Amino acid sequence: MTDDIIIRAKPRLITRRTLGKLAAPTVFAAAMAPGLAFAKGKRLAYITPGLDLPYWRTLSNGIADEAKKHGASSVTYDSHNSAQTQLTNAQDAIAKNVDGIILSPTDTSTAPSVLAAAARARIPVVIADIGTSGGEYLSFVISDNRKGAYGIGKVLAAELKASGRKHNTVGLVTISLARQNGKDRTAGFMQAMDEAGIKRVALSQMQTYTADETFKFVQDMLTAHPEMDGLFVETDEPTIGALRAIRAAHRQKTMKVAAFDGIPEFIKMIEDGTIVGSGMQQPYLFGTESANALFQHFAGTTPPKRIEIPIIVVDKSNVAKEAPIVRKTTFGLS
Template sequence: MINRRTFSGLAATAALALGLSASATLAQENGELVYMTPGLDLAFWRYVSEGVRNVAEENGYGFSALDSTNDPQTQLQNAQDAIARGVAGIILSPTDSSTAPAVLDLAQQAGIPVVIADIGTDSGEFVSVIGSNNYEGANGVGQALAEAMQAEGKEGGSIGIVGISQARLNGQARTQGFKDAVTEAGITGDAGLQQMQAYTADETFRFTQDMITANPQMTGMFVQTDGPTLGALRAIKAARMDGEILVGAFDGIPEFVPLLQSGELVVSGMQQPYLMGQRSAEAMVEHLSGGTPEKEITVPILIVTSENIDEQLDTIRETVFANELE
């Protein structure tokens, strides 16, 4: 005889199985959304991926993420693989703006819609592009860093930049926005720009060491993405110049929270990658449902400083860190 507790358990198991089966059937009917990312080794792209996954699964689509490992050829192969699988749609964060058109051309020939999530493209057909105003965000970082330098009497020194690829439209915008802000503040010392290739903390550690050696008067730095910023801070500590060189960053990882709270990091212009992923998938779902999403959708950048970090924490916990922050 099956007792009531056993029966309830069996019923719950059956209901769960039925629900999973229904979800799988719906996903199979709707097809698959693929997110192609420059590199899942960077937290930013993992958070975008989670945002895409969230909306895809809520709307009954299958989901997978394809890592291009910052290599255009791998990106092209990923596109070919996705097209061969007959996916319903591709959400693309290209390795850089000049490599996106090749993917867009392949997808157009196959009749597969593409939504672009950040970075942008030099040309090509796409449903929608979701991004942030990188110029405005970097300008805000520049303003905050300049104010901090002026408050500590460091405005007479120079500022070094460790940039993301300047072949990316967003990289160009971050550099120009930041430079315009510090120039307007009267800070003209330039310690040069080093351009990332590996996008690692170790790479930026070496860049920062070189900048410190070549520019003993450097009093400020701008690192244009999150993880590598940790390498810059480590190099500054190793040179025993913590507090002497003020650092501004872009994007955000959980490690930034205590660094901002302590003042070791002055400011970061935080895009909202989880929200960006959600908006990208929503645009794709709208298109696949017969709608017409906006051609350009802008997700605001949050200027998070050592002074406002605590009041911004609830927002960034979800939209920046995809609820990974404890």
């Protein structure tokens, strides 16, 4: 867990072969960079969009666990999905003379102001997910959101085609399309739909990222488009709200739901067919990789400019095999 929580070059690809090593207790410190003794006593700040989502809590825990392992410490700042709070959090961290900042921006366009403030203070920044529209940073830790969404889109398309209906249509509840990862997820999913000849009839963008918000979105979609039989929800906990709306409309037998990211409840939901699957990112590894990029910098070496963490598309065909991996790397459980 985090030590404290304040409420307010060449790409390196993590392959399936290295994935088991990353999830193991030693997490790759010896293999990754020499001189990790330079991490001892360093203080890291993690600025996150909102700790209300399990994804960001798991990423925060990955940072904290890796920092503690090497004698460093971390503090997490909650931006509550507010660009102004995010900047205030950055200014606070800078005023406290932290040694490094890990930033998951509220949106791609809000990151440059934080990067500029950190650059003036000569504090290195690693961006963990979402991305930035400009500014200087040490490393960018990211998944191939387009590829992951395309993968889960293919799963949903196959399920819809297997239902035997003459016409299939889908709705999307997306994360902010001001975020590059939101654009990528939407594009990847729609590529899979286009290839299958499935039409999009509705799209709503999350603002508060809550189950209640998504419940209302999906309730409206089902009312406006009673023929809709597929749904893609682009992050974890809001999927629960979507499923509530589907049950309230008595559509659970005809609606096929695909998700992104993951919470522990998804395993049983995939097994029993409540959802067809999820493109699961691995936020715990985002945290450990982000911390270690800073530790490499402190040791005088240059970390990769871009570090890619794979997305695991989990569906009924592979859930038994993948569950032990995502339990740690996606859900953050021991």
